[in-house]
Amino acid sequence: MTAEQRGLWDVPAEDAPADGPMDPVAPAPVRAAPRILRVSDLNRRVRQLLDVDAQLADVWVEGEVSQPSFPPSGHCFFTLKDASSQIRAVLFREELAAANVRPEHGMQVIVHGRVRAYEPQGTYQLYVLTLTPAGAGDLHQRYEQLRAKLAAEGLFDDRRKRPLPRWPRRIGVVTSPVGVVWRDIANVMRRRYPLAELVLVPTHVQGAAAAGGIVRGLKRIYAQAGIDLVILARGGGSIEDLWSFNDERVVRTIAAAPMPVVVGVGHESDVTLADFVADVRAPTPSAAAEQAAPDVAQFPAILSRLRDRASTAMLASLTGRRRFLAEEDRALARLRPDVAAARQRAADLLDRGHRALGVQAAGARATLTALSDALRALSPAATLERGYAVARLADGTVVRSATQAAAGTALRVTVARGTLATRVEATEPPPDDEEELLP
Amino acid sequence: MTEPIGEEQLAGRPFDELIAELQRVVQALEAGNLPLEQSIELYRRGLALHGACEARLRDAELTISQLGRGLSEQPGAGDTEA
Numbered sequence: 001m002t003a004e005q006r007g008l009w010d011v012p013a014e015d016a017p018a019d020g021p022m023d024p025v026a027p028a029p030v031r032a033a034p035r036i037l038r039v040s041d042l043n044r045r046v047r048q049l050l051d052v053d054a055q056l057a058d059v060w061v062e063g064e065v066s067q068p069s070f071p072p073s074g075h076c077f078f079t080l081k082d083a084s085s086q087i088r089a090v091l092f093r094e095e096l097a098a099a100n101v102r103p104e105h106g107m108q109v110i111v112h113g114r115v116r117a118y119e120p121q122g123t124y125q126l127y128v129l130t131l132t133p134a135g136a137g138d139l140h141q142r143y144e145q146l147r148a149k150l151a152a153e154g155l156f157d158d159r160r161k162r163p164l165p166r167w168p169r170r171i172g173v174v175t176s177p178v179g180v181v182w183r184d185i186a187n188v189m190r191r192r193y194p195l196a197e198l199v200l201v202p203t204h205v206q207g208a209a210a211a212g213g214i215v216r217g218l219k220r221i222y223a224q225a226g227i228d229l230v231i232l233a234r235g236g237g238s239i240e241d242l243w244s245f246n247d248e249r250v251v252r253t254i255a256a257a258p259m260p261v262v263v264g265v266g267h268e269s270d271v272t273l274a275d276f277v278a279d280v281r282a283p284t285p286s287a288a289a290e291q292a293a294p295d296v297a298q299f300p301a302i303l304s305r306l307r308d309r310a311s312t313a314m315l316a317s318l319t320g321r322r323r324f325l326a327e328e329d330r331a332l333a334r335l336r337p338d339v340a341a342a343r344q345r346a347a348d349l350l351d352r353g354h355r356a357l358g359v360q361a362a363g364a365r366a367t368l369t370a371l372s373d374a375l376r377a378l379s380p381a382a383t384l385e386r387g388y389a390v391a392r393l394a395d396g397t398v399v400r401s402a403t404q405a406a407a408g409t410a411l412r413v414t415v416a417r418g419t420l421a422t423r424v425e426a427t428e429p430p431p432d433d434e435e436e437l438l439p
Numbered sequence: 440m441t442e443p444i445g446e447e448q449l450a451g452r453p454f455d456e457l458i459a460e461l462q463r464v465v466q467a468l469e470a471g472n473l474p475l476e477q478s479i480e481l482y483r484r485g486l487a488l489h490g491a492c493e494a495r496l497r498d499a500e501l502t503i504s505q506l507g508r509g510l511s512e513q514p515g516a517g518d519t520e521a
Binding site: 166177190310 | 461462464471475500
């Protein structure tokens with residue numbers, strides 16, 4: 001606190017005597033010139049006073065909630081009152097989200113927070129940090145004890161959580177058949193995944209018998225064949241309304257489920273032990289239904305994609321085969337025998353054969369001619385032709401020596417053309433060494 | 440995958456089975472190491488499955504059944520909670 005502030009507040013003008021003996025050391029009364037404050041100064045002064053009070057900074061107050069409001073800011077404003085007094089209270093968005101309950105008109109609550117002044121309006125109010133329903137203290141303690149015990153047993157472990165079936169065919173629903181919860185679930189399923197079958201197990205979800213009913217309902221659905229998953233759901237309510245979902249028997253029955261269990265109880269902020277043990281925790285019943293099944297809206301696109309892929313693959317296969325055929329065809333074309341060329345070759349060969357034969361024939365003819373010429377040359381006719389003559393005796397003996405024919409012997413002389421009948425006039429024998437003189 | 444083609448057989452089978460088989464058919468076609476006749480047969484099968492899936496989606500109606508009788512006692516007050 002500054003000196004100036006102390007000066008402002010520590011001198012109550014009314015207490016100073018108007019007249020009479022003055023204390024010589026006392027400061028002169030300031031009545032003559034009162035310090036005029038601005039409103040904001042005043043409010044700041046009040047706020048500072050409240051802020052330094054350790055008790056007001058940490059108070060626990062029990063009272064009844066009146067007229068809570070939830071403006072778009074997300075905060076909650078309400079009046080906390082008892083029979084004779086009231087105070088404005090605010091629960092900021094973060095604390096509201098963390099609170100287990102939502103303030104309702106008439107709700108008896110215990111709040112923890114601090115008192116501060118709100119300068120702009122010159123009011124003081126309760127800034128609430130936690131808010132719990134009055135009388136819930138006992139319940140809350142039991143809840144915490146049970147939660148700790150079951151957690152120690154591992155019932156809430158993540159590795160116990162099973163994935164939900166992708167395309168459930170039969171879905172068990174354990175809930176009250178009366179009211180919007182069942183209707184919401186059926187509507188969500190009708191819209192999202194009408195391919196499934198919902199099997200409703202009607203049960204009370206509130207009241208003393210609720211826990212037993214839920215356990216019976218769950219066991220009943222467990223005994224059914226072909227149930228792919230179970231939804232356990234209930235609408236929102238007070239902590240007492242939801243209490244059966246904190247019942248140990250219910251929690252253990254959920255843990256023992258042979259198929260995955262989706263729990264959707266109350267509002268977003270309601271967390272029960274059933275939520276902890278569920279395979280999937282949904283914030284609301286509708287959300288539970290949404291998580292339980294896929295949305296058929298995605299299937300037309302999936303189906304067309306599959307069909308397109310099939311067509312593309314088929315087309316690719318056909319194109320591939322066609323290309324293969326074309327290649328084979330080209331290969332065949334390369335390998336096909338060239339008939340024209342062969343024919344040409346054959347013709348050539350034939351010609352050559354003919355030619356070769358022709359040459360041989362000509363040679364043969366020439367040889368033949370030569371031979372026949374030679375033969376002709378050797379024949380007497382040819383000799384006669386050259387002018388020689390053959391003389392024969394009457395008996396036809398060829399005269400080779402002059403001694404064979406004495407004078408007067410008749411000779412027949414053959415010339416090339418014709419024969420002469422002659423007589424020898426004289427004989428002239430040849431010299432001894434001369435023998436036949438033939439051309 | 441050698442089942443005879445026919446919408447009658449397909450109509451009785453669960454949707455998820457149909458779409459799963461369609462996926463297998465597509466994958467087999469895409470693998471592309473089948474004889475031509477088998478490819479064509481498979482492709483026909485795929486078209487039939489596709490048609491059956493579409494029909495199923497078109498005609499789907501949520502089935503609701505109930506285990507046990509309705510509650511005889513009065514419903515809890517909180518059951519109608521929005």
